[in-house]
Amino acid sequence: QVQLVESGGGLVQAGGSLRLSCAASGRTFSWYAMAWFRQAPGKEREFVGHISGSGSTNYADSVKGRFTVSRDNAENTMYLQMNSLKPEDTAVYYCAVKTSPGLGVGPARYQYWGQGTQVTISS
Numbered sequence: 001q002v003q004l005v006e007s008g009g010g011l012v013q014a015g016g017s018l019r020l021s022c023a024a025s026g027r028t029f030s031w032y033a034m035a036w037f038r039q040a041p042g043k044e045r046e047f048v049g050h051i052s053g054s055g056s057t058n059y060a061d062s063v064k065g066r067f068t069v070s071r072d073n074a075e076n077t078m079y080l081q082m083n084s085l086k087p088e089d090t091a092v093y094y095c096a097v098k099t100s101p102g103l104g105v106g107p108a109r110y111q112y113w114g115q116g117t118q119v120t121i122s123s
């Protein structure tokens with residue numbers, strides 16, 4: 001059974017940093033694209049960034065230059081390093097895995113999801 005578990009969320013002040021982790025189990029994910037999404041209250045789930053099996057990354061404009069997605073294939077773990085955090089980054093952050101070929105920014109393209117971790121940025 002495929003399982004994704006996020007961790008590392010919390011409450012930080014604006015300008016601070018957090019690192020989220022997504023541990024995958026049940027399958028070898030090294031060749032699959034993995035992504036981070038987030039969802040704020042009353043808003044749709046939005047793309048944050050993704051990483052291919054080979055390590056290519058892409059980011060939403062709102063986080064470009066502040067967030068970094070990385071992965072450790074040996075540990076089946078993906079990370080999201082978040083710097084210069086803003087109150088508008090407050091959301092539940094989800095990790096996801098896409099088992100079909102190619103990358104994508106739409107949530108519907110991803111087959112497996114974690115339960116989410118809350119990130120709250122105070123002003």
